[in-house]
Amino acid sequence: MSNNHxxxxxxxxxxxxxxxxxxxxxxxxxxxxxxxxxxxxYSEDEIANIRTNLRKSLYQEWNDCDSDQVIRFETANSYKHHGIQSSGFVKENDVEENPLLAPVHGLSLRDYTAMTIKITQGVPEADIFAAMGIEAPVWDELNTIWGQRMAEDTSFTVTTLFGQYFAENATHPKLEALGASSSAGNSENLRKLSTDRYFYEELAGAREAAYEYGLDGAQWILDEYGINLADFQSVAMQWMTQQNQQFNSADVLHFTDYHQQKKEEYAAKFAEEQGGNIADDIEF
Structure with missing residues (x-):
C-alpha cells in the first residue's frame, strides 16, 4: 500500500x-x-529509545509512508508517546481536569492570553484592567502565577495552549471594544505576513538581526510595516502550527535557509547604518 493511497x-x-x-x-x-x-x-531510557525507534519503523511499515509522515505522526502523538505537547495538537477538552489550567482570580488561561495580546497591541493597561474589573495587583498575580505554572509544567501544556491562543488571536467580550495601536491602516502587510511565508521569514530574520545590533526588533517592524508585536507573534504561532501539522522536510530546510539569508542581509544593513562592524576596521 503506497503512501499516496x-x-x-x-x-x-x-x-x-x-x-x-x-x-x-x-x-x-x-x-x-x-x-x-x-x-x-537495558536502562529505562534505553528501553524508551528502543520503543521510539521500533514505533517509527512499525508505523512506516504499516502505512508504507515516507519519513515526513512519520514525523507528522510523532508530532501529533507527542503527548501520548513522550508526555510533551506540540503546538496545534492540544485540545482543551482533553485537559479540563489539569490543575495547572485552573482559573486564577476567576480568569482562565484564554482570558489571560487575551489580556496579554491587548497589552502587546499597545492598549493601555489601565483600560484593560477597567474593562476586566480588576486592579493592577491582580494582574501582577496573574503574570506571576501563570508564569510559574508554565515553568513547572514538564508537559508544556500551559505554554503550548498559551501559544495556540496567541495564534488564534484570542479575545474576550469585555476587551473587544478596546482599540489598539495595531495594524490599522496596514492590514495589507498583516495579511501578507499570514499568507506569504517568504515575507514572514524575511521579517523574522530582520527582527533577529535588529536585536543583535542593539535595536528593538519588534518596534522596528511596527515602525516599518505597522505590525505590532501581538499580531506578529500570532502569525508566528500560525506558521509554527502549520509546519507541525503539515511537516515537509524540504520546505523546512528551504525556509530555514531563506530566513538565514534575510537575517544576514538585514545584519549588513543595520551594520552599515551604524557605521559598519567594529571587526571591519581590523586588518590581519
Missing part, C-alpha cells in the same frame, strides 16, 4: 486500515522480542 485518522494520524490498539499491541510485542533477543540489561 493511505487514509489517516485526522486526530492521531494512524492509518484507517488498522486500529490504534492493534498498532500499540504489535509495538509492545516487538519491544519485548527485542529485549529478549540478548542478555543485555
Amino acid at each position: 493511505t487514509n489517516y485518522d485526522v486526530e492521531n494520524l494512524h492509518g484507517t486500515h488498522y486500529s490504534s490498539e492493534s498498532f500499540y499491541q504489535e509495538l509492545e510485542n516487538r519491544v519485548q522480542q527485542y529485549l529478549a533477543s540478548d542478555d543485555e540489561v
Whole structure:
C-alpha cells in the first residue's frame, strides 16, 4: 500500500486500515522480542529509545509512508508517546481536569492570553484592567502565577495552549471594544505576513538581526510595516502550527535557509547604518 493511497485518522494520524490498539499491541510485542533477543540489561531510557525507534519503523511499515509522515505522526502523538505537547495538537477538552489550567482570580488561561495580546497591541493597561474589573495587583498575580505554572509544567501544556491562543488571536467580550495601536491602516502587510511565508521569514530574520545590533526588533517592524508585536507573534504561532501539522522536510530546510539569508542581509544593513562592524576596521 503506497503512501499516496493511505487514509489517516485526522486526530492521531494512524492509518484507517488498522486500529490504534492493534498498532500499540504489535509495538509492545516487538519491544519485548527485542529485549529478549540478548542478555543485555537495558536502562529505562534505553528501553524508551528502543520503543521510539521500533514505533517509527512499525508505523512506516504499516502505512508504507515516507519519513515526513512519520514525523507528522510523532508530532501529533507527542503527548501520548513522550508526555510533551506540540503546538496545534492540544485540545482543551482533553485537559479540563489539569490543575495547572485552573482559573486564577476567576480568569482562565484564554482570558489571560487575551489580556496579554491587548497589552502587546499597545492598549493601555489601565483600560484593560477597567474593562476586566480588576486592579493592577491582580494582574501582577496573574503574570506571576501563570508564569510559574508554565515553568513547572514538564508537559508544556500551559505554554503550548498559551501559544495556540496567541495564534488564534484570542479575545474576550469585555476587551473587544478596546482599540489598539495595531495594524490599522496596514492590514495589507498583516495579511501578507499570514499568507506569504517568504515575507514572514524575511521579517523574522530582520527582527533577529535588529536585536543583535542593539535595536528593538519588534518596534522596528511596527515602525516599518505597522505590525505590532501581538499580531506578529500570532502569525508566528500560525506558521509554527502549520509546519507541525503539515511537516515537509524540504520546505523546512528551504525556509530555514531563506530566513538565514534575510537575517544576514538585514545584519549588513543595520551594520552599515551604524557605521559598519567594529571587526571591519581590523586588518590581519
